[in-house]
Amino acid sequence: MARQPAHPARRQIKPASAPSFLLLAPMPSPRETLLARVTSALAPLPKRAPLPNWDNELVIMRQARGPVDAWTFFAERLKAVNGTPLASAAALIATLTQGGWKHGYCDPALWDELRPTFEAAGGFNVETTFDRSRIDEYQFGITAATAGVAETGTLVLSDRDTSRRLAALSPWVHVAVLRRAQIHIDVPAAIAALPQDPNVVWCTGPSKTADVEGILIEGVHGPGIQIALLLE
Amino acid sequence: MALQQIDQFSAKLRPETRASVYDGSKKGHEKRTSVLFDHYPDPDHLRRLAGNIKQHVVENLDTLLPAAAAALERNGVKVHWASTAEEANAAVLAIMRARNATKMVKAKTMVSEETHLADYLGKNGVECVETDLGEFIIQIDGDHPSHIVKPIIHKNRRDIATSFEKNGLGAYNDDPQTITRRARAHLRKKYLEADVGLTGANFVTTDTGRLVLVTNEGNSRFCLAATPCHIAMVGIEKLLPRETDLGLYLNLLARSGTGQQLTVYTEFISGPRSATQPDGPEEMHVIFVDNGRTDALASDCREILRCIRCGACLNVCPVYRQASGHAYRSVYPGPVGAVLSPLLAGERFPELADLPKASSLCGACHEVCPVNIPIPDLLLRLRNRGKQEGSKAAAAGTPPMGAWSLLASQPFVWKTSLLAGNSLNYIPKSLIPVPPMQTWLRDRTLPAWRGGAFRQWLANRPTPPAAK
Known part of the structure; x- marks a missing residue:
């Protein structure tokens, strides 16, 4: 970049309009005022910095995945961020039972698929509606994932596919149901496939903080247990 | 001889505070370095690339800003413009008044610290609750953040337990897990009661009009799941030209800031909730805030506007580690603050003109910067400006050079x-x-x-x- 001369005197940028006492021209809008300041600040630049192109390969992690399938790679990376990969509904039942999490919410669109296993196990209270006035009663929430990102162990949620934002966030355990074909290998692939959706959220492990003395605590505002459930 | 203000502050620092800041920043730096160099053969190449793309953004804001606004509007977002802190705060209040809203939950945003939004709203009858754990603790303490990413790096668990006790959040308990659970229970009610959720933005994509937010706790996600109206305060320099550029910046931001591959929650928001979604805002506003940024843009230090607020330069800085963030007397501490704070101060530049002198020019901040900002060069340019403008703050601690120049200009x-x-x-x-x-x-x-x-x-x- 060209070296600029010593700092110029502070510029007084006046909006390009007639003085207000004349009451002839309308006052510039806040948008016009701000953009006029930007334009005036950039006016002295002899040329502008170009926009470089770059290769996705650059940001893919050095540890290339071995000869494993996308789910195995995803599961390994999810464990690295303290998430829990599960490969069957039976494994989910075992995990929920072990944690003592018996009451929860399930996306009605997924319930038909999961109901037989839950009913066979018995003892679960699963609602297919979510009542925000009883938010703390739901110990787990089961919703559909839009995608997964293997390189980072990330679950992708969206307004289209996730039945309730709150149900995927407020219970202690969040179960995101993932299908094999939904897994992207790396971040650039997942960015290129970002859905046209007003609210896409990437969840990489359980909610966490290290604000207090840098000590890792999980389950701050969101789930303390983040499960990815693979259903075939 | 009078010391620089930052030295005076540092000299009076509690030893526990110095230890917290030193340990926290050192750990942050070590984690960043090991993760970046573990994952990438040449992280410096990525930093230079990210710097060049952001420099393009900075130097083309006149075309990119209207383009980003148009993309946001296409997505159903109402866009507002604020040249000053006062205008930004007033815009937030006007949106709230129009909805008869009186309660706000707020995720962490540095630009709202610049405008003192929470104080302003409080004076105007709006309850504004910080939801990031660190910022929440800062709020109940009536304190200020001392780090961009780790706002309470200067506090230890005993300080925090004491303020929880004082504020009726349970008996004294300094176990970090208990502290976190108490905040979880307390803030949950606040989200569900609130009328408005306010966030910042880490990036805004110009081509697709998506706001990108990164958090670890999930508090901004909760704001956007529980409240019916979303307001985002966004500095005008937050743009990225292409959505695909996120692949580069998300990878660099988390590794540089917290040594993570990705933060836990990365949200891509492009408008009010979809018709089929029962939770979340029915209305979304973006306020583009200048508040001194166009002054920085007009200056010879515009490279500082590339900054993505990762805090890596704070963690590595030997001066920051000894002096702590509050020594910088402004919202942005550390090397980035030493450049940005005086530039954003406008007419008050001379008051903060000593900050660029709080550096040994060792260059560590430049080496770690994910957008390759030549901070030492910028510090030198600002030292020059402080001298030109006759800043008293900058002159403190400088030996009088008059006798020297007399001596040096007479050969005999x-x-x-x-x-x-x-x-x-x-x-x-x-x-x-x-x-x-x-x-x-x-x-x-x-x-x-x-x-x-x-x-x-x-x-x-x-x-x-x-x-x-």
Whole structure:
């Protein structure tokens, strides 16, 4: 970049309009005022910095995945961020039972698929509606994932596919149901496939903080247990 | 001699605070380095690339800003513009008043710290609750954040337990897990009661009009799941030209800031909730905030506007580690703050013109910056400006150079004093009545004076072989 001369005197940028006492021209809008300041600040630049192109390969992690399938790679990376990969509904039942999490919410669109296993196990209270006035009663929430990102162990949620934002966030355990074909290998692939959706959220492990003395605590505002459930 | 203000602050720092800041920043830096170099063969290449793309953004804001606004509007977002902090705060209040809203939950945003939004809303009858754990603790303490990413790096668990107790959040308990659970229970109610959720933005994609937010706790996600209206305050420099550029910046931001591959929650927001979604805002506003950024853009330090607020330069800075963030008397501490704060201060530049001097120019901040900002160069340009504008704050602690310049501009006086300097070799150094010299000599040995020897050598040097 060209070296600029010593700092110029502070510029007084006046909006390009007639003085207000004349009451002839309308006052510039806040948008016009701000953009006029930007334009005036950039006016002295002899040329502008170009926009470089770059290769996705650059940001893919050095540890290339071995000869494993996308789910195995995803599961390994999810464990690295303290998430829990599960490969069957039976494994989910075992995990929920072990944690003592018996009451929860399930996306009605997924319930038909999961109901037989839950009913066979018995003892679960699963609602297919979510009542925000009883938010703390739901110990787990089961919703559909839009995608997964293997390189980072990330679950992708969206307004289209996730039945309730709150149900995927407020219970202690969040179960995101993932299908094999939904897994992207790396971040650039997942960015290129970002859905046209007003609210896409990437969840990489359980909610966490290290604000207090840098000590890792999980389950701050969101789930303390983040499960990815693979259903075939 | 008067010390610089930052040195005065540092001298009075509680030892526990210094230890917290030192340990926290050192750990942050070590984690960043090991993750970046573990994952990438040449992280420096990525930093330079990210710097070049952001420089393009900064130098093309006149076209990119209207383009980003248009993309946001296409997505159903209402876009507002604020040239000053007052206008930004007023815009937030106006949106709330139009909805008869009185309660806000707020995720962490540095630009709202710049405008003192929470105070302003409080004075206007709006309850504004910080939801990031660190910011929440800052709020109940009536304190200020001292780090961009780790706002309570200056507090230990005992400080926090004491303020929880004082604020009716349970009996004294300094277990970090208990502290976190209590905040979880307390803030949950606040989200569900709130009328508005306010966030910042880490990036805004110009081509697709998506706001990108990164958090670890999930608090901004909760704001956007529980409230019916979303307001985002966004600095005008937050743009990225292409959505695909996120692949580069998300990877660099988390690794540089917290040593993570990705933060836990990365949200891509492009408008109010979709028709089929029962939770979340039915209305979304973006306020583009200038608040001094166009002054920085017009200056010879516009590279600072590339900053993506990762905090890596704070963590690595030897001055920050000793002085802590509050020593910088402004919203942005550390090396980035030493450049950005005086620039954003507008007419108050001279008051903060000492901050660019709070650096040994070691260059560590430049080396770690994910957008490759040449911070030491910018510090030098601002030192020059502080001198030009006659800043008293910047002049503190600087030895008077008038006698020196008189001496150095008269060849005869200069040569004589060089020879006279030889007497220094014969008198005890402790008798030299120059305070800065005494301070310097406390830890160092002065070499023998050889006044005039260089000139003699230069005059009599053997002729060098002819240049080829």
